[in-house]
Amino acid sequence: MFKSWIRRFRAKTLALLTLAIAICFTAVACSGGGGGTATATGPMIAPELVADYIHTTLAADRTAYTRHVVNRTKTLEGKPNEEGVLGIESTEGWQQTDGIPLPAQMFRLGSEIASESGDFTYSLVSSWNINDNQAPKGEFETAAVVEMEETGESVKGYQEVGGQAYYSAIYPDLAVAEACVTCHNTHPIHLERYPDKVFEMGDVMGGVVINIPVDSMPADA
Ligand code: HEC
Structure with a gap:
């Protein structure tokens, strides 16, 4: 019972972590586009x-x-x-x-x-x-x-x-x-x-x- 809770907790943490990394990568990739930082409407010039x-x-x-x-x-x-x-x-x-x-x-x-x-x-x-x-x-x-x-x-x-x-x-x-x-x-x-x-x-x-x-x-x- 306790072991399966831990397993579930680990799976959830892993999923969250993957999501966080994915968001980070997207932000970095977008900001690289126009030589400036990303905004809600797209890359800055x-x-x-x-x-x-x-x-x-x-x-x-x-x-x-x-x-x-x-x-x-x-x-x-x-x-x-x-x-x-x-x-x-x-x-x-x-x-x-x-x-x-x-x-x-x-x-x-x-x-x-x-x-x-x-x-x-x-x-x-x-x-x-x-x-x-x-x-x-x-x-x-x-x-x-x-x-x-x-x-x-x-x-x-x-x-x-x-x-x-x-x-x-x-x-x-x-x-x-x-x-x-x-x-x-x-x-x-x-x-x-x-x-x-x-x-x-x-x-x-x-x-x-x-x-x-x-x-x-x-x-x-
Ligand atoms: C028929 C006369 C005339 C012609 C043609 C002319 N200029 Fe001038 N230019 C002036 C006078 C007089 C001024 C200053 C008057 C003002 O800015 O109110 C001036 C201003 C300037 C200035 C700003 C600095 C200053 O002298 O006050 C630059 C730079 C300049 N001209 C470059 C050029 C270039 C490049 C051309 C061609 C694309 C050109 N001018 C064509 C008479 C002329």
Whole structure:
């Protein structure tokens, strides 16, 4: 009687143990899937990947606007726009002159709307900034901009600003169109501040910074 009770107890414990191990394995397997931890709705995406996706979209829109809108105000279907084929100019004072925004202004207009979501922020930054608001800010940006401009590679890491932890990444902003280079090289503020800096096609002109709020700083940051 006592022996059979023990046997039953053992069988039950074994079953429970097997179940517990199975649950553990499933949890570990799921969390490995997306490079992050599992949630009730599925695997999470690593912040690095999220930043990469956001950047790809931003860079594509920025290049498309410069190549296919701004460039066309100067050259339309191969014809120089001397007689004002489009009768429009991409200019800093676009609101006063019935023009269209500069690529940097277009980028900021989008960033202001996107920031209303409260999910993440992005902005332009450069060591050769024309707009004072686009000078590198804080420890992370200041060091990351220099590294990015030197290597031509993105720089990623964590930073804490005002008690909030962020995953931050900075990606090179390249001179992808002739208009980028000519406009910056001849801008009065650029000429005054950085007379020796002459941009060429393909150069790193600055960077796109993306800040994604995260729950906490990683232990090793
Ligand atoms: C027609 C002129 C013009 C063109 C074309 C232009 N920019 Fe700019 N860019 C400016 C001005 C002016 C600013 C600063 C004004 C602002 O952001 O409000 C600026 C800002 C920037 C900034 C932020 C740092 C700063 O200088 O304040 C970067 C980086 C930049 N431009 C890179 C580029 C790239 C890359 C292209 C081509 C894809 C480009 N620009 C095309 C005039 C131009």
